[in-house]
Every structure is written in structure tokens, then in C-alpha cells.
Amino acid sequence: MLPTPSTSHVPYERVYEPAEDSFLFLDTLSSGSETAFLQKRFSKQSPTLTSTQSSSPFVVELGTGSGVVLSFLHAHAASILGRQDIITTGVDVNRFACKATVETVRAAEQEQDARALSHGFYLGNILGDLTGFIKLGQVDLLIFNPPYVPTSELPRLPDEEAKITTAYERDSHLLSLSYAGGMDGMETTTRLLQSLPEILNSSRGCAYILLCAQNKPEEVKKQIKSWGSKWAVDTVGGTGKRGGWEKLQILRIWRTQ
Amino acid sequence: MKLLTLNFLTCAVKACKSSSASFPLHPKDCELVSDTIAPNPQLVYNVLPRIDWNALVTTASELGFPTLPATAPTKEELENDEKMMKELHTLLLETSVSEGILVCGNCGHEYRVKEGIANFLLPNHLV
Numbered sequence: 001m002l003p004t005p006s007t008s009h010v011p012y013e014r015v016y017e018p019a020e021d022s023f024l025f026l027d028t029l030s031s032g033s034e035t036a037f038l039q040k041r042f043s044k045q046s047p048t049l050t051s052t053q054s055s056s057p058f059v060v061e062l063g064t065g066s067g068v069v070l071s072f073l074h075a076h077a078a079s080i081l082g083r084q085d086i087i088t089t090g091v092d093v094n095r096f097a098c099k100a101t102v103e104t105v106r107a108a109e110q111e112q113d114a115r116a117l118s119h120g121f122y123l124g125n126i127l128g129d130l131t132g133f134i135k136l137g138q139v140d141l142l143i144f145n146p147p148y149v150p151t152s153e154l155p156r157l158p159d160e161e162a163k164i165t166t167a168y169e170r171d172s173h174l175l176s177l178s179y180a181g182g183m184d185g186m187e188t189t190t191r192l193l194q195s196l197p198e199i200l201n202s203s204r205g206c207a208y209i210l211l212c213a214q215n216k217p218e219e220v221k222k223q224i225k226s227w228g229s230k231w232a233v234d235t236v237g238g239t240g241k242r243g244g245w246e247k248l249q250i251l252r253i254w255r256t257q
Numbered sequence: 258m259k260l261l262t263l264n265f266l267t268c269a270v271k272a273c274k275s276s277s278a279s280f281p282l283h284p285k286d287c288e289l290v291s292d293t294i295a296p297n298p299q300l301v302y303n304v305l306p307r308i309d310w311n312a313l314v315t316t317a318s319e320l321g322f323p324t325l326p327a328t329a330p331t332k333e334e335l336e337n338d339e340k341m342m343k344e345l346h347t348l349l350l351e352t353s354v355s356e357g358i359l360v361c362g363n364c365g366h367e368y369r370v371k372e373g374i375a376n377f378l379l380p381n382h383l384v
């Protein structure tokens with residue numbers, strides 16, 4: 001078991017607290033089958049470069065919240081991806097989540113340093129909506145634990161210029177952004193799925209996205225299969241079937257050629 | 258935010274996506290900080306083949322760093338050029354933007370960097 005990063009400094013009144021979904025991500029990414037898949041996919045052998053030079057994977061987590069998932073992957077890059085020379089960055093619409101992630105990654109790096117172990121190269125966190133400002137075709141590995149709870153409305157994105165009424169209102173708005181997914185809980189995830197083909201690297205691009213049962217995972221998978229034979233999708237992690245259905249599951253979506 | 262981040266960022270405005278002028282964004286009034294990082298030649302070698310060298314040259318010159326060569330050095334060249342290795346180590350790994358503005362060369366929109374965090378949330382009329 002790889003150690004879970006410390007998040008004791010995170011203000012949970014306005015940043016999503018690590019929960020069952022977060023831990024499912026840690027378990028799935030560090031499972032034997034996923035580390036085998038990732039290590040093969042990102043192995044250093046590359047036909048176009050010399051044997052000792054191989055282009056660093058670019059890893060992006062959307063919606064980092066506390067930073068627990070990104071810092072886990074970042075700190076344990078050598079165990080999970082088979083290489084420590086990865087470039088990592090995180091994105092969140094919540095400025096406090098961005099700040100918390102910076103702290104969490106820093107703490108995880110210090111833990112690794114203290115034990116003379118390696119970690120990735122973290123660029124920092126960006127305040128933003130999904131991937132709209134990331135150069136196309138660059139992301140090799142994308143992670144997203146989205147706001148997935150079905151709600152009658154999707155909360156508006158934060159506007160830093162807008163006048164805030166009270167800190168309490170601001171905090172509850174930020175927390176609503178962490179779980180509220182609008183119709184079928186899929187409004188944000190659908191937007192991200194639509195951008196995947198252009199955002200993911202055209203040869204090694206790969207994404208892990210969490211869904212809950214109300215998101216209609218089978219329909220989502222059917223949708224991705226309709227992208228054609230250059231894409232594959234599989235359920236690679238879940239909370240276990242209860243009463244015949246999986247409460248949470250993680251899809252792996254990847255380019256096959 | 259590491260200076261290298263600029264190699265992965267473009268303008269968030271949809272209409273700018275097709276314009277080559279939206280990449281790289283141009284730093285304006287930026288405050289830079291430098292963290293000391295232990296030499297990591299393997300990381301530098303493996304970062305080089307995946308970045309847009311021309312964009313890095315632009316960013317480095319706009320921020321007043323020593324002029325970079327027109328083409329990216331190879332690993333073999335770097336192994337024999339301590340000075341260049343050191344410059345790239347500083348530029349790619351150690352330098353961060355803590356405060357300032359990133360400007361789109363196409364639409365002129367300005368993205369603010371505050372406490373090392375760049376804000377790419379667009380005002381409503383640009384979404």
C-alpha cells in the first residue's frame with residue numbers, strides 16, 4: 001500500500017474533503033492491473049528517441065479539490081507509472097482548492113524527499129474551467145473525479161469580480177460546485193468527454209473518469225464506443241456491487257493505436 | 258506556477274483557438290521566483306523532446322533570460338555543454354511566475370497570476 005498524502009491543512013468548509021470517490025481513485029490507480037497498464041503505456045522505450053531519452057508524460061488532474069489524488073500520483077509516479085520524470089498540473093474552479101493542492105503536493109514531495117524517494121515535476125495549479133486553456137493534443141494522462149451528483153441546476157462558475165455577499169454564501173457555493181452535476185449529474189462530465197479527443201495526446205492519451213450509478217455509466221460507455229475503433233473504454237475500478245449495481249466506478253478511456 | 262507551464266497554456270477564448278497568435282501567452286509585469294532544485298539532467302533531457310522549443314525561446318526572451326539557440330539542443334550536446342545545461346535547468350525547473358499577467362497575442366485578453374495561481378476563468382461575456 002502506498003501512503004495516502006496528508007491533507008490536514010485543507011479548509012474543508014470550502015474545499016471537497018477526500019471521500020469514498022477520492023479513495024477509489026487512489027486504489028484504482030495503484031492497483032496491479034492499472035500500474036501494469038500505465039507502465040506499459042508510458043514505458044521509456046520510444047522508437048524515435050535514443051534509449052535513454054524519452055518524452056516526459058504530461059499528467060493533468062481536473063477538479064483537484066484537496067489535491068489528494070494528484071499528489072498521490074505525483075509522489076508515487078515511479079511506482080505507478082514506472083517513471084518519475086512526469087510533468088504534473090492541476091486545475092480547479094475553486095481558488096481555495098488550487099491553493100490547497102499546492103500545499104498538499106508540497107507536503108507529499110517533502111515526505112518523499114525525507115525517505116530519499118522520487119516524485120514528479122509539478123508545474124502548479126491553475127484556476128479554470130476544465131481544459132479550455134490547455135494546448136490541444138498535449139495531455140498524456142487525465143484524471144477527473146467530477147461533480148457527479150444529479151441536481152436540478154448546475155451552479156454558476158465562480159466570478160472573482162462579482163461581489164460576494166457573505167463568506168458563508170461563498171463557501172456553500174464553492175462546495176456545491178464540488179458535487180452538483182446538473183442533469184443526470186453529467187453536465188460537467190459530458191462537456192469534458194466532448195473535449196477529450198482534441199485534448200488527449202494522439203498516441204498515448206488516456207483518461208480516468210469517475211461515474212456514479214445515476215450518471216448511467218452504460219450509456220456513457222456506449223457513447224465513447226461510438227467514437228470508433230481508435231478508442232477504447234473499460235470499467236477499471238468500482239466500489240463493489242451492492243444490490244446488483246455499482247455505486248461508483250472509474251472508467252479508463254484510451255486511444256488504442 | 259512554473260515558467261514551463263506557459264508551454265502548455267493557450268487563450269481560453271474559443272475564437273482564439275484557431276489563431277497561432279494565441280500561443281504562447283505573453284508575460285507582462287511578471288514577478289519571478291527561483292526555487293533551488295537539485296540537478297536532474299534526466300528530467301531536462303526528457304522534458305525537451307516534448308515541449309514547443311520556439312515557444313520556450315519566445316517566453317525566455319520576453320522575460321529577459323539569455324537568448325536560447327534557435328533549435329533545441331540534443332542530449333549529446335547538453336552532455337558536453339555545462340553552461341547550456343545549467344541555463345535550461347534554471348529556466349525549465351527552477352523558475353516560477355508568482356505574480357503578473359499573461360496576455361493573449363490574438364484577442365488581448367489578460368489572465369492574472371496571483372500567488373502563483375493563474376486565473377483562466379473567463380468573465381461571462383467571453384464564455
Ligand SMILES: C[S@@+](CC[C@H](N)C(=O)[O-])C[C@H]1O[C@@H](n2cnc3c(N)ncnc32)[C@H](O)[C@@H]1O
Nearest residue numbers: 016022063064065092093094129130145146178
Ligand atoms: C468531487 S470533487 C473531487 C475533488 C478531489 N479530486 C478528490 O477526489 O477528492 C470535484 C472537484 O471538481 C471541481 N470542479 C467542479 N467543476 C469544475 C470545472 N468545470 N472545472 C474544473 N474543476 C471543477 C470542484 O471544485 C471540486 O474540487
